[in-house]
Amino acid sequence: MLPVTLVAVPAIAAGTAILALGPSDDVHGTTIEVAAGSCAAGWDAPQPGRQTFTVRNTGGQSAEVRLIDPASGAIHAEIELLAPGTSRDLSATVGGGTYAWQCLPDSDPPIVSASRQVAGSSAGGQAIIPVTEEIISAPVDAYRAFVTAGLVTLQRNTDTVRADVEAGDLDAARRDWLTAHLDYERLGAAYGTFGDSDAAINGRPDGLPGGVADEDFTGFHRIEYGLWHGESADSLKPLAARLATDVAELGKAFPTQEFDPNDLALRTHEILENTLQFQLTGSADQGSGSVLATASANTDGTRELLEIISPLLTTRAPDALAAAERRLDAFATLLRQIGNPAGTWIAPDRLPLADRQRLNGSLGGLLETLAPIPDVLEIRSTG
Structure with missing residues (x-):
């Protein structure tokens, strides 16, 4: 802290x-x-x-x-x-x-x-060494490399889901859907860069006029809804094909997409803020009951971000970095203990109230610790 x-x-x-x-x-x-x-x-x-x-x-x-x-x-x-x-x-x-x-x-x-x-020997307030675009360029390059590699893995596993659906093997599709979806969720800070691709690949039906039946509801969550609500393989084939195509288009577009360097630090807080809002409440679930697995993937994405920006924080706010890493590890461990005690993820609404409160409290404390990091690493003008 x-x-x-x-x-x-x-x-x-x-x-x-x-x-x-x-x-x-x-x-x-x-x-x-x-x-x-x-x-x-x-x-x-x-x-x-x-x-x-x-x-x-x-x-x-x-x-x-x-x-x-x-x-x-x-x-x-x-x-x-x-x-x-x-x-x-x-x-x-x-x-x-x-x-x-x-x-x-x-x-x-x-x-x-x-x-x-x-004059005097008393210590003053902690001063922040300014971050410039030149200083943050190496972490940005490292994150771009991480996302580029992640998109290759995502494409491979999304193609597997498509093949499962094409073969009519919906049991395999349900298993492989989770693998591919968590690949996407681990990309973390990049979701703000993906723009319309994010809505196509990972959008929810919230706010759409037709809800889950709306033609603009596509991607992972639409396929999730179909897989866990008894839809046929034939009805899911075009959705799985479109998801694979959208992921491929994202892979082609990402190298030229603009990435705000301030997002590296900002997303350390925002990723898990969304996790608190959508995953721990269960509101993002479309039938698979896997939102706590998504929360775990979100912690992986946040950990990757912290690792990439750690050289900047070590010289500016080492106590904040240490506290963030400690609380992130504690939340990730608690999440696995409560949400996946026997190797199968449990939906939040099936957890005892006390366990849900422990998860919310742990994540709330982590968010409080992460909150100052974007300000410490904000890119500042040098004139």
């Missing part, structure tokens, strides 16, 4: 700040002025402890404003957007060390203020 000295707040609204938290009593410091061609001109070194600065933009354009370690560029606190003619409070826990202000106007080069030395 991140130390209590740092709360990373998602960038939902303009002016969102990372607040380095310390003692509860704030000391209101000086006003920091952002002006045309200058940044915090004449600012004085603050006293150690919890500080609240008033940051005022008197220039003509919006700017990001950061309190930084001038040697490393690590960010102690920031305002992501400060509009012209506005002021905002920015809080930080100041310890002994050297500080400066960095202003990044929309259209001009960054400006760094004079540095100020703060």
Whole structure:
């Protein structure tokens, strides 16, 4: 878990700040002025402890404003957007060390203020070393390679499902359907990149006018519905053929699809947030009773993401990484113990209430631990 000295707040609204938290009593410091061609001109070194600065933009354009370690560029606190003619409070826990202000106007080069030395041996709030597109390029390449290999496996196993249905062997199709579906679910962060392909391959009937009978309900979950609701092999053949074709088209398209590098960290939280909403409630189930197997595959996808971004977290938030890995392992183990005790996955509605509550509590704690990671690894402008 991140130390209590740092709360990373998602960038939902303009002016969102990372607040380095310390003692509860704030000391209101000086006003920091952002002006045309200058940044915090004449600012004085603050006293150690919890500080609240008033940051005022008197220039003509919006700017990001950061309190930084001038040697490393690590960010102690920031305002992501400060509009012209506005002021905002920015809080930080100041310890002994050297500080400066960095202003990044929309259209001009960054400006760094004079540095100020703060005397004292007390530790300040944890500072975040900025992540740039160059720094994150290697993890993005590694994830693309992982997904590319995963799509090959997915294609092979989806073709097997198609062959099972073509042969009229629906028992084999049910077995092989689960294997292929879990292949897809392990791809994790890429689902945001897949666009319309995701809806075609893994969409649910929720919100479709015709429900499970809607012609736009296709892919794994449509085949699942048919396999576990007594539909004939002949009725499933076109659906299995379309799924295999859609997977093949995705495999061709993926190398040229755009991938937002911020998604690597964002999906560590979002994958399992969806798991809590759709798998642990059982709402994604279309008859197979395998949603907890899907939840397990989702943990595999999240673990892959954490492994890929771990070099970045090790130098920025090692405690957060260690806590996330520990809680992910604990949830995965509990999920297998409760959901698959005898080698067959159990549907959530067949579990005792106490077991469902244990799963929800474990996953909720994991999500709380994962939540700050996207902010720590958010790609930040260097001007």
